[in-house]
Amino acid sequence: MIRIDNLSKSFTLHNQGGAVIPVMQGASLHVGAGECVALVGASGAGKSTLMRMVWGNYLAASGSINVGGLDLVTATPREILALRREVLGYVSQFLRVVPRVPTVDVVAEPLLTLGMPQAQARARAETLLERLNIPRRLWSLSPTTFSGGEQQRVNIARGFAHPYPALLLDEPTASLDAANREVVLQLVEEAKARGAAILGIFHDEAARNRLCDRFVDVTRFTPQVAA
């Protein structure tokens, strides 16, 4: 479902003397349907960079990233938008929403975009919010004023609203208490059971061991700096 081959990436900082910083070289990995793969490696090794390239907001220098039959390295913006709408979900660490939109609508939005009737999309959103223990009295409020853990759970609800065949998870259990962490782990397990291919970053070691079938150490994709 997700296959990365010989991927490389560098940043060119035009406003800082044109410095070119190679950050990744020869990255290859593969995630099958129903499989969960963790990216591991020290901070700064390139886990998030790799994840963002799969999401399509970082450009690759060379190589290929195949998700559900589309190569993101050569895809047009329109194809990537369609992929994100229907195939590829992403739970980031930060919630980015239009201010003043009620939480329930934030969660339902991916479904509305796919053309689901409003009542049905809202019902699905409410089920997820309920499961993630977001108090009902907060559903009609904008999540921008919520606590960190609540925002995180709204983000997760939004990411799991549509049963995407492929999912990217960036620290889904960070800043959650034990009970909510367990709910999230179950959601991920259910997604695996229905056949989703999942690529994730988990600093929570117990969560990583429980969910993931394989680990990929991104340190081996870090270009060696010529000393």
Next chain:
Amino acid sequence: MQAAEPSIFAKVKPQAPLLSVKGLSKCYGSRIGCADVSFDLWPGEVLGIVGESGSGKSTLLSCLAGHLAPDTGEVIFATASGPRDTVTMSEPERRRLARTDWAFVHQNPRDGLRMGVTAGGNVGERLMAVGARHYGTIRHAATDWLGRVEIDAGRIDDRPSAFSGGMQQRLQIARNLVTGPRLVFMDEPTGGLDVSVQARLLDLLRGLVREMGLSAIIVTHDLAVVRLLADRLMVMKSGHVVEQGLTDQVLDDPQHAYTQLLVSSVLQV
């Protein structure tokens, strides 16, 4: 593992672009307004155009909307009767497009509204321009649209001059969208509005794009607005498009020196 794969691209491919721009240039004497701009806009897509003041954003928008005649280039719009170059079509035809399939939301609502006519009249007028004649139907549509842009129905007989800036802007949007256009041009639609009204307007626009499937081209200098509203982004400098791509890709991994400067210059709140 291959099961879900062929589905989406079968759906994406066959459509044609709604607007196809090729090699568009406009000079003011020896100064460049915009130069050699090309892009496709697809149904349901929102394109953001950013760049500093004087970079040619508004010139480009005016050329696209037929308010300015470009020096060279094509602006091909998928009309009901097939693709047509709007640059070479006759003035009456272009005007008909402007009041049916297109809409233009001006930065200053006073440029897009008739200040001496009531709010209901402003919305109804555009309907009458496309042939609506039944007073009750027009009034009903006007009331419905005032509600959609969150203007109290009790204000229908007030003139826009009695409205706040934010209400005027929402009224302008209602006036523009009542005829169900397929393409909306917007010049700084949230500029000059206070942030709470901006947020409501952004939400309104997103809902309309989703429900009516309309496409939009939005000129702005506000990167936060494009991140929330635009699918794709075009960055202009000195009349040229220096970078274009997915909105979050251009903002998160800018390639051109000017875009890098632009993105790194935003103040964090």
